[in-house]
Amino acid sequence: MRKYIVKRVLISVVILFFVAFIIYALMRCLPTSYIESVARQRSMAPGSKSYEEWLAQLSAQYNMDKGIITGFFGWFWTFLKGDFGDSWKWTVPVIEKFNDVIWISFIMGAVSFFFELIIAIPLGVVAATHQNTRLDYSISVVALAGISFPTFFFASLLKLVFSVKLGWFDLYGLVGRNYNQLDTWGQILDKAHHLVLPIVTLVVISFGSLMRYTRTNMLEVLNADYIRTARAKGLSERKVIYHHAFRNTLIPIVTIVGGSLPGLFSGALITETLFGINGIGFVSYQSMVGGDIPFSMFYMVFLAVLTLLGNLLADILYAVVDPRVRIA
Amino acid sequence: MSDEKKKTSVNDSDNPEVKAAAGETNDQYSLNDDRRVKVLSPGALVAKRFFRNRLAVTGLSVLIFMFIFSFLGGLVSPYGQKEIFYRNDVVDKEYASVVVNEEFRYMANDPSFSGLVQAKSYLAFTKGEESFVYNGVTYTVEKDADDLFAVLTNGSVIGFGYKDIVNIEADDIPENDFDFIYGALKAMVGEEKEFTALDRTFTVNGEGEVLEDGKQVAYISRFIVKSVFQDVTISKRFKEELEEALETNDKDFFFTEDDGVEYEYTITYDAYRKSYSVRQGKESQVIDKYSPPSKDHWLGTDGNGMDMLTRLMYGGRVSLIIGFIVVFIESFIGVIFGGISGYFGGWVDNLIMRVVDIFYCIPSTPLLIILGAMMDAYNVDPKIRMLYLMLILGFLGWPGVARLVRGQILSLREQEFMTATEAGGIRVSRRIFRHLIPNVIPQLIVTMTMGLGGTIITEATLSFLGLGVRFPFASWGNIINDVNNTFVLTTYLFIWIPAGVCLLATVLAFNLVGDGLRDAFDPKMKR
Numbered sequence: 001m002r003k004y005i006v007k008r009v010l011i012s013v014v015i016l017f018f019v020a021f022i023i024y025a026l027m028r029c030l031p032t033s034y035i036e037s038v039a040r041q042r043s044m045a046p047g048s049k050s051y052e053e054w055l056a057q058l059s060a061q062y063n064m065d066k067g068i069i070t071g072f073f074g075w076f077w078t079f080l081k082g083d084f085g086d087s088w089k090w091t092v093p094v095i096e097k098f099n100d101v102i103w104i105s106f107i108m109g110a111v112s113f114f115f116e117l118i119i120a121i122p123l124g125v126v127a128a129t130h131q132n133t134r135l136d137y138s139i140s141v142v143a144l145a146g147i148s149f150p151t152f153f154f155a156s157l158l159k160l161v162f163s164v165k166l167g168w169f170d171l172y173g174l175v176g177r178n179y180n181q182l183d184t185w186g187q188i189l190d191k192a193h194h195l196v197l198p199i200v201t202l203v204v205i206s207f208g209s210l211m212r213y214t215r216t217n218m219l220e221v222l223n224a225d226y227i228r229t230a231r232a233k234g235l236s237e238r239k240v241i242y243h244h245a246f247r248n249t250l251i252p253i254v255t256i257v258g259g260s261l262p263g264l265f266s267g268a269l270i271t272e273t274l275f276g277i278n279g280i281g282f283v284s285y286q287s288m289v290g291g292d293i294p295f296s297m298f299y300m301v302f303l304a305v306l307t308l309l310g311n312l313l314a315d316i317l318y319a320v321v322d323p324r325v326r327i328a
Numbered sequence: 329m330s331d332e333k334k335k336t337s338v339n340d341s342d343n344p345e346v347k348a349a350a351g352e353t354n355d356q357y358s359l360n361d362d363r364r365v366k367v368l369s370p371g372a373l374v375a376k377r378f379f380r381n382r383l384a385v386t387g388l389s390v391l392i393f394m395f396i397f398s399f400l401g402g403l404v405s406p407y408g409q410k411e412i413f414y415r416n417d418v419v420d421k422e423y424a425s426v427v428v429n430e431e432f433r434y435m436a437n438d439p440s441f442s443g444l445v446q447a448k449s450y451l452a453f454t455k456g457e458e459s460f461v462y463n464g465v466t467y468t469v470e471k472d473a474d475d476l477f478a479v480l481t482n483g484s485v486i487g488f489g490y491k492d493i494v495n496i497e498a499d500d501i502p503e504n505d506f507d508f509i510y511g512a513l514k515a516m517v518g519e520e521k522e523f524t525a526l527d528r529t530f531t532v533n534g535e536g537e538v539l540e541d542g543k544q545v546a547y548i549s550r551f552i553v554k555s556v557f558q559d560v561t562i563s564k565r566f567k568e569e570l571e572e573a574l575e576t577n578d579k580d581f582f583f584t585e586d587d588g589v590e591y592e593y594t595i596t597y598d599a600y601r602k603s604y605s606v607r608q609g610k611e612s613q614v615i616d617k618y619s620p621p622s623k624d625h626w627l628g629t630d631g632n633g634m635d636m637l638t639r640l641m642y643g644g645r646v647s648l649i650i651g652f653i654v655v656f657i658e659s660f661i662g663v664i665f666g667g668i669s670g671y672f673g674g675w676v677d678n679l680i681m682r683v684v685d686i687f688y689c690i691p692s693t694p695l696l697i698i699l700g701a702m703m704d705a706y707n708v709d710p711k712i713r714m715l716y717l718m719l720i721l722g723f724l725g726w727p728g729v730a731r732l733v734r735g736q737i738l739s740l741r742e743q744e745f746m747t748a749t750e751a752g753g754i755r756v757s758r759r760i761f762r763h764l765i766p767n768v769i770p771q772l773i774v775t776m777t778m779g780l781g782g783t784i785i786t787e788a789t790l791s792f793l794g795l796g797v798r799f800p801f802a803s804w805g806n807i808i809n810d811v812n813n814t815f816v817l818t819t820y821l822f823i824w825i826p827a828g829v830c831l832l833a834t835v836l837a838f839n840l841v842g843d844g845l846r847d848a849f850d851p852k853m854k855r
Contacts, residue, residue, distance in 0.1 A: 015682065019689045026695070137383060144843070148835035150785050152792045153828035156811045164818045171814060269693055270789060285793075288697045291705070296698060303691035 001319065008315060012308040019304040020079070024072045027293055035059060038088060038291070061085055061294075079301065089292035090283075097283065097295065098302075102265060104174065105272065105279030108195060109264035112202035120207040121253065124214025128222060129241055140215075143208035155201045155274045162197060169197050172276035198275045202268055214253060221248045251322045259314030262306040374770075377848035384844020390837035394830070398644030407635040409642040410800045413616040413625070414633065420594060423608035424562060426574065427552045430602070432475075432489040437506045440465070441479060441487030449479045450489060473517035478510070485510065491550060492516065494538070497564055498545035501526065508546075512538050516548050570595075574604065618820050628822045631810055632799070640826055643802035647834070650718055650797070651784045655776050657722025662729025663772070667760045669730065670737030677734070684727040692724045696786075700795025710798040717796055721783060732775055736768045770849035777842035781835040788831055804831045 039054035048054070066074065084094040120143075127139040163171045170176060174194050175187075182190055221227065222245055230244045231237075267281030276282070280299070287295035357364045368376065378384055402409070434446045445462055452460040452469045459468045468480045475491035494509045501508055508530075511523030515532040522531050531539050536548035551574060553567045566583055573581040573595060580594040592609040615633035619625060627636035669680035699720060703713055740746065741764065749759045784804075790796030791805030799806065807827040811817040816824065 011682075011685075015685050015689055018686045022686070022690060026698070140843070141383065141840075144839045145832070145836055148781060148785075148832055148839055150788050150792070150805075150808075150828070150831050150835070152789060152805075152811075153808060153824075153831060156808070156817060156824065156828070160817060160821070171817075269697075270793075273793075284694065285697065288694055289701050289795075291701065296694065300691050300694050303694065304689045307689045307691070 005316060008312055012312055016304060016308055020076055020301055021072055023297060023300045024075060027297060028068055084298045085294040087292055087295040089287050089290045094294050094298045101278055101280050101283045105267035105281060106265055108198060112199045113264055115203045116207045116210060120210035121214050124211045125218055125246060127215045128218030143211045146204050146208035149205060151205050151270045152274055154204060158197050158201060170194060174277045198271050198277060201271050217252045218249045221245045254321050255314050255318045258317040259310045262309040266303055266306050374848045378844050381844040381847060383840050387837040387840030390833050394644060394834050398641055398648055401641035402645060405638045405641055407638045409638060409802060412633045413629055414613045415616040416611045417614045418609040419612050420607040421610050422556050424553055424555050424606040426604040429491055429493060429550050429552055432491060434487055434489050436487040438486035453477045472514055476513050476517055492548045494546055494548050496546045501545060512548060621822050627826055630823055639802040639807060643804045643807055644830060646797055646801055646803045647784050647787060650787050651780045653718045654721040654783045655779050658725035659729050659776055661726035663733050666730035666733025667737060667765055670734035671741060671760050684730050687727040696790055697795055700790060710801055714797055732771060733768050736771055737764050740764055740767050774842050774846040777838055777845060781838035784835055
């Protein structure tokens with residue numbers, strides 16, 4: 001087991017290395033005039049260094065002055081040491097900005113993930129046990145509709161109904177107008193109030209795939225021989241489904257749920273942007289559109305790490321949860 | 329399906345005689361006669377299972393509708409994708425100003441009634457003095473009314489101060505005829521309503537009209553109408569009607585010019601400047617922005633004055649074409665790499681799968697956003713941009729297909745028919761592409777159908793963010809982009825709701841069809 005984990009971690013590191021290389025190469029493909037224009041812009045600022053100095057500093061920061069391979073190694077090394085540079089757009093160290101915004105994204109992700117679980121798994125089980133009935137069809141259509149909804153369209157509809165027509169929520173932002181006058185509890189409630197629509201959006205958009213996954217696996221389990229045995233024993237249908245079938249369905253579900261845990265940190269780029277919530281997604285969107293290379297690179301590598309971590313976690317959990325899986 | 333006898337021989341299935349016989353004359357054949365049962369090819373079986381799925385059929389019909397709407401709609405629609413519409417709009421323009429005369433004006437009959445004498449006479453008039461002396465000459469001030477006085481020397485009127493303006497209409501009365509004007513003003517305020525000037529007799533009625541033999545030759549009023557344009561002279565008729573409107577306190581009135589064109593005028597009073605300003609409503613052509621649905625534009629027009637329905641059709645075309653090309657690129661690369669990887673195994677498999685892992689790890693949304701912003705910076709032509717978009721999306725999407733194909737092939741290659749191909753000495757490439765890949769096709773079709781929906785959403789999202797398909801090309805995503813403007817979100821529902829519904833319907837339909845296909849392809853599925 002330990003050997004397996006070590007091997008997987010090593011492979012992940014290698015993959016991360018290559019992904020980082022691709023990201024770096026992509027950044028190098030940006031027009032060189034781009035760095036020049038940033039340098040020019042900065043040298044215009046009152047009391048700033050001269051254009052040449054800025055150009056040299058910015059180039060040196062990303063090893064633009066060296067070849068692409070040596071440049072990459074240099075950059076990757078500083079990156080591994082935890083030096084992510086200063087954000088151009090936010091004019092603070094990248095890590096500081098990241099710390100500022102990551103937690104709201106995480107809260108949003110975690111809450112919506114929780115709701116996703118408690119909606120998707122029961123629905124999936126119900127759909128599977130009532131396979132090919134009207135109930136199954138309606139659940140499937142709702143789940144598919146959720147998957148098919150473009151985030152921005154659904155969010156716009158929510159805004160139209162709940163913000164504009166009913167006036168229950170603000171259109172944008174994380175805090176209300178009188179946020180500063182509120183006490184601590186009021187501030188927390190205010191934020192929670194502003195997070196309702198984004199979380200609803202996230203849940204509706206993403207619960208479908210988990211529900212379908214649950215349904216498929218449940219169906220598979222229900223067709224297994226041991227379920228027939230359980231029924232033949234004369235167990236109640238309730239016991240068959242929730243005791244024998246559901247527990248076995250949990251194996252793939254736990255795997256996939258565990259695998260998506262790191263993803264809670266990745267932020268919801270579109271949703272945050274639409275609702276103007278300063279989470280990691282919105283901030284990186286602004287950085288990317290604004291050509292903030294340090295922040296964008298950091299975010300992309302961060303996402304790659306999260307994906308790798310998710311895969312790793314899923315694989316390990318799979319081996320841990322399912323006693324039938326033996327790893328050589 | 330299990331209770332039905334499945335036969336996969338193709339030779340009989342096309343024979344209409346057999347089919348007809350199957351239904352009607354069952355008992356003529358012995359029990360184990362093949363003709364007793366309807367014979368279906370595997371394809372027909374799949375189709376049958378597919379069409380039994382009502383959801384999938386609904387999805388298919390939606391798709392067919394969307395295809396007709398997008399690809400034929402553009403041909404049927406009378407408008408072009410980039411056609412801009414105009415409408416005539418009334419724009420108010422400052423036309424004239426009207427001042428109520430509150431100051432004395434003077435008119436002289438004699439050069440001695442100069443500016444200083446005028447001032448002195450005014451002083452005397454306000455003090456109520458009957459005469460004053462200036463430069464040794466004695467002038468008499470004769471008060472006719474609060475706003476009219478005459479100045480006399482030696483018994484003859486040399487000038488007068490007045491507030492009401494006499495507007496002369498008749499051609500045969502000179503513009504500044506002293507006697508006429510003084511006579512008219514005096515008649516207006518005095519008891520005697522008749523006066524004589526130019527050897528003619530005129531009467532003034534209570535409304536300030538000066539009549540000669542019952543015909544109006546002039547009128548008296550306190551309004552001064554001035555045009556704001558240098559080159560426009562205001563006709564007497566306009567002045568009259570305007571004054572009428574002013575007296576009745578109308579806010580707006582209509583006036584028909586001599587050439588028969590009617591304009592609407594609005595009158596506003598500026599209390600500070602003590603003047604009225606008259607604005608002429610002039611029709612001018614403006615871009616028909618956000619006009620609500622009408623007979624000409626069934627879904628109204630968008631922010632650029634383009635027909636929404638037509639944009640929707642062309643947008644659907646773009647979205648669908650992009651979806652298909654991207655999925656095609658994905659599948660093409662994916663099948664090749666997946667096939668090679670699955671078939672050869674070993675280090676080739678390892679290498680390709682690690683590459684797949686790497687591609688899986690590249691965060692695609694940020695990458696697309698950065699590339700979009702980069703293309704913005706380079707000002708890439710919208711057409712070429714679309715091409716790049718397809719290439720990038722396709723190139724980012726292939727690892728999924730490769731994984732699927734590889735997985736399938738790994739299990740397929742261990743089966744007997746593959747051993748047979750090997751024993752038969754068939755070329756490797758032929759073995760992969762003629763024997764293995766066709767067996768993967770069902771799964772591939774399902775994935776591609778589902779992938780189409782996903783790709784359309786991705787493209788729409790990018791276009792929505794303004795980083796995908798750009799103006800002047802329409803795409804369902806960039807049509808909805810308008811909701812970023814809160815006013816559009818709240819007011820112009822006809823702009824973004826139809827595009828969103830199209831998008832949702834299409835993607836949902838693709839997913840339903842994909843789902844139905846999966847069920848239909850999977851013989852284990854019992855219905």
